[in-house]
Amino acid sequence: MKHKVLIIDDEAAIRKTIRLQLEGTIYDVLEAEDGEKGIHVLDNENILEVVVIICDVRMPKLNGIEAVAYFHENYAGIPIIVLTGYPDVQLAVDFMKGGVVDYLVKPVEKDKLVEAVGKAARQHTLFSGSQQPKL
Amino acid sequence: MAALGTLASGIGHEINNPLYAILGAAEAIRDGNDLARGQEHAQDIIGYCKHVAGIIKNLTGYIRPADKHGLEPVYVNTAISDAVLMARLTLLSDAIEIDQRLDAVPAIFAKSEDIQQVFFNVIRNGLQAMGREGTLEIESVREANRVLVRIRDTGSGIAPGDLTRIYDPFFTTKGPDEGEGIGLFVVQQIVNKYDGTIEFESEVGKGTVCAITFPIREPNGEEP
Numbered sequence: 001m002k003h004k005v006l007i008i009d010d011e012a013a014i015r016k017t018i019r020l021q022l023e024g025t026i027y028d029v030l031e032a033e034d035g036e037k038g039i040h041v042l043d044n045e046n047i048l049e050v051v052v053i054i055c056d057v058r059m060p061k062l063n064g065i066e067a068v069a070y071f072h073e074n075y076a077g078i079p080i081i082v083l084t085g086y087p088d089v090q091l092a093v094d095f096m097k098g099g100v101v102d103y104l105v106k107p108v109e110k111d112k113l114v115e116a117v118g119k120a121a122r123q124h125t126l127f128s129g130s131q132q133p134k135l
Numbered sequence: 136m137a138a139l140g141t142l143a144s145g146i147g148h149e150i151n152n153p154l155y156a157i158l159g160a161a162e163a164i165r166d167g168n169d170l171a172r173g174q175e176h177a178q179d180i181i182g183y184c185k186h187v188a189g190i191i192k193n194l195t196g197y198i199r200p201a202d203k204h205g206l207e208p209v210y211v212n213t214a215i216s217d218a219v220l221m222a223r224l225t226l227l228s229d230a231i232e233i234d235q236r237l238d239a240v241p242a243i244f245a246k247s248e249d250i251q252q253v254f255f256n257v258i259r260n261g262l263q264a265m266g267r268e269g270t271l272e273i274e275s276v277r278e279a280n281r282v283l284v285r286i287r288d289t290g291s292g293i294a295p296g297d298l299t300r301i302y303d304p305f306f307t308t309k310g311p312d313e314g315e316g317i318g319l320f321v322v323q324q325i326v327n328k329y330d331g332t333i334e335f336e337s338e339v340g341k342g343t344v345c346a347i348t349f350p351i352r353e354p355n356g357e358e359p
Contacts, residue, residue, distance in 0.1 A: 011152055011156075013152070013153070013156040013179070016156070016159075017159030017160070018159070020176075058148060085148035085152050086148055087147055087151075105151065106151040106152060106154065106155035107157075107158040108155065110159070110162045110166075
């Protein structure tokens with residue numbers, strides 16, 4: 001089975017950076033430039049292969065807060081890492097209470113990102129058998 | 136204070152994003168052994184650094200108070216025409232009309248590049264709001280001891296909730312490639328610097344009117 005990571009960020013440079021940092025790992029990368037497009041990508045993928053979502057906060061159309069809520073509701077088995085430029089403690093607390101598995105503030109070093117993705121992906125493996133996506 | 140908070144978090148966002156891209160590219164150079172790819176990453180780093188420098192320059196360049204000794208007579212109509220010429224370069228469609236009705240108005244005392252920046256930013260916003268079709272009307276008139284410029288677009292308009300935040304730095308409703316959300320912040324800083332005024336009226340789906348005034352002054356700073 002493939003292990004895919006969906007990156008949702010409106011800046012192409014950031015998507016490219018995450019792709020670079022995950023290069024050489026077991027993860028294939030999917031990209032979307034906003035929450036709406038992220039949903040579209042998930043709708044067209046084998047959900048069991050998407051092991052982690054990395055999601056920005058400030059994006060046009062569907063922002064990170066709205067997107068994370070949607071994913072929790074409709075793709076509950078996929079762990080979410082929030083990756084943002086805002087070092088906001090309250091926002092981090094709110095996201096963690098909402099069930100995201102990690103809240104990372106840019107810039108993030110490669111080792112830390114790979115570790116966070118690995119940790120998140122293990123949660124997907126643990127739960128994917130019991131929590132099937134609703135869509 | 137709300138604007139200051141938006142500024143601080145906006146700076147965090149705008150600087151941390153390119154910093155992250157710089158970090159990722161530098162790591163790729165460190166860990167890779169392909170010279171051509173390494174050169175590509177280095178070129179990316181140069182671009183990201185210039186991007187950050189541009190943000191800092193935009194933020195700091197317009198906040199300084201006006202140096203009264205460096206001011207020159209600026210003909211508002213010339214500044215408008217020059218700004219229109221530049222803004223036309225950003226147009227993607229021939230179905231946009233720009234109608235200029237410029238009265239003979241006295242010069243104001245300012246730095247010409249500042250005044251041109253004000254009109255360019257507002258005109259560009261109007262053009263972006265109209266997308267591929269619409270009319271932008273620009274008029275200049277003298278009202279007592281001020282020059283009044285009205286810029287009216289037939290674009291998508293600004294929602295009432297957004298209208299109170301348009302001057303907040305890094306606040307934007309545009310897409311990722313259409314601006315960083317500092318255009319009107321810069322405009323407001325410049326207008327304030329020269330004791331001008333700026334007001335927006337907008338209706339969603341119908342368009343937006345921006346009214347800007349600058350005082351007419353003698354070179355020594357006194358009113359005529």
